Every structure is written in C-alpha cells, then in structure tokens.
Amino acid sequence: MNGLTSGLGLITFGVWEAVLVFGILMLLFGAKKLPDLARGLGSGIRNFKGELKAPEDEEGKASRDKITPE
Structure with missing residues (x-):
C-alpha cells in the first residue's frame, strides 16, 4: 500500500498524484x-x-x- 488511504481503502494519494496536482497548480498560477x-x-x-x-x-x-x- 503506497500513499495515504481512507478508511475503506478506496482513495489513495501518492507521490504521482502530488506531482500531478503541483503541475496543474504551476500551469494555472505560474x-x-x-x-x-x-x-x-x-x-x-x-x-x-x-x-x-x-x-x-x-x-x-x-x-x-x-x-x-x-
């Protein structure tokens, strides 16, 4: 299991998701x-x-x- 998981284990937030969010923020705000x-x-x-x-x-x-x- 990699990343943070919810109680049911349905939602994970790992390194690649963090990179994706950071990339989107860079595109939106600079x-x-x-x-x-x-x-x-x-x-x-x-x-x-x-x-x-x-x-x-x-x-x-x-x-x-x-x-x-x-």
Whole structure:
C-alpha cells in the first residue's frame, strides 16, 4: 500500500498524484504566484488555529472577571 488511504481503502494519494496536482497548480498560477499562495494559505491556517484557541482564553478570562471580592 503506497500513499495515504481512507478508511475503506478506496482513495489513495501518492507521490504521482502530488506531482500531478503541483503541475496543474504551476500551469494555472505560474511559478511567481505559488509562493504567495502558499504564504497566504499558511497565514490563514495559523489565524484559524489561533481563533480556535481564542475562545478558551476568553472563557478563562471571563470566569476570572466574574470572581470579584465583595
């Protein structure tokens, strides 16, 4: 078994598929645009992960704010 497989083993993604996808991206966007696209994708993923962690931080902050000595 070569590449990543799904639970049923029907879908595989190996080296040749990755080369094909990369080739299609090169044809569509060109060599100059790909680094910018990858940088934007990485930035978007980082922001998304940060926003997923943010509610935990806000909940902890809100619970600390509610506990005030009287």
